[in-house]
Amino acid sequence: MMAKYGFVRAIVIAGVCLVGGMSASAALAQTVKVHVSSHGGDRLTAKPDVQFSESEDAGGASSQVNGHGNAHDKVRGHAQVDPQVNTFQVNDAVRYQKMDGFGASIMEAGLMTLNTLPEDKQEEVLRALFDAKDGAGFTAMKTPLAGTDFQSAGPWFTYDDIPGDVELRNFSVERDFAPNGVGTYILRARKYGHFALQAPMDYPPDWMLYDVKK
Numbered sequence: 055m056m057a058k059y060g061f062v063r064a065i066v067i068a069g070v071c072l073v074g075g076m077s078a079s080a081a082l083a084q085t086v087k088v089h090v091s092s093h094g095g096d097r098l099t100a101k102p103d104v105q106f107s108e109s110e111d112a113g114g115a116s117s118q119v120n121g122h123g124n125a126h127d128k129v130r131g132h133a134q135v136d137p138q139v140n141t142f143q144v145n146d147a148v149r150y151q152k153m154d155g156f157g158a159s160i161m162e163a164g165l166m167t168l169n170t171l172p173e174d175k176q177e178e179v180l181r182a183l184f185d186a187k188d189g190a191g192f193t194a195m196k197t198p199l200a201g202t203d204f205q206s207a208g209p210w211f212t213y214d215d216i217p218g219d220v221e222l223r224n225f226s227v228e229r230d231f232a233p234n235g236v237g238t239y240i241l242r243a244r245k246y247g248h249f250a251l252q253a254p255m256d257y258p259p260d261w262m263l264y265d266v267k268k
Contacts, residue, residue, distance in 0.1 A: 106144075155193030157249060158183075162205045165239040184247035193249045197236045202256035217261035 088101040168176050182189040198205075200212045216224040230237035240251065 155250065156190075157192040157194035157196070160195055160197040160236050160239050160243070160251075161202075162234050162236060162239075165236070165242075166234045168239075169234065180243055181246050184243050184249065186247055189246070191247055193247070194252075195240075195243075195249045196252045196254075197240065199253050199255040200257075212257070212259040214259055215261075219261075 084106060086104045086106075088104060089098045090096045090101055091098055168179060171179065184190070184192055201210045211229060213227060214222050214225045219225075227237065229235055232238065243249070
């Protein structure tokens with residue numbers, strides 16, 4: 055893949071990792087969609103689908119994914135790999151790092167979009183994203199603390215916008231639990247599944263910043 059397409063971005067690797075996490079027998083039934091961004095000029099360019107085919111090497115059973123879906127020839131128990139075929143070898147007997155989960159970001163913009171749907175369709179979307187049995191079962195989510203450039207409800211805000219309020223007497227998360235707030239979004243999502251939540255602060259209130267010009 056590297057030789058033919060140049061530097062392949064994470065979207066290709068992610069697709070292969072998802073399939074690679076399955077058993078070899080389950081992976082054989084999968085078709086992998088390939089989209090490539092490269093130094094050669096590709097920008098999420100669709101490439102031919104690839105499929106897994108079964109082979110065996112000296113270390114035991116393994117599966118390979120190639121651009122044609124053809125089984126590789128076997129020579130003395132080893133897979134004879136066609137150098138013209140882009141190949142990923144997956145040996146499910148060897149494991150390295152642990153994948154803790156997959157997910158996405160929880161933003162006001164997402165809930166605003168969700169709220170444009172009929173109520174029953176809103177619940178269908180949440181189930182499709184977070185239900186481990188009937189949906190994607192997202193288990194790793196991220197949301198910002200207070201304002202971020204990905205919020206869409208406006209205006210820009212923090213949890214305390216009163217200048218000089220060092221005792222945080224006006225600290226409030228009220229907006230997060232409004233109809234389009236991220237807190238509301240999280241509570242609705244938690245009805246369908248459990249997930250870890252990373253919540254970094256995007257930016258502090260302006261009045262907390264030290265002005266070096268003064």
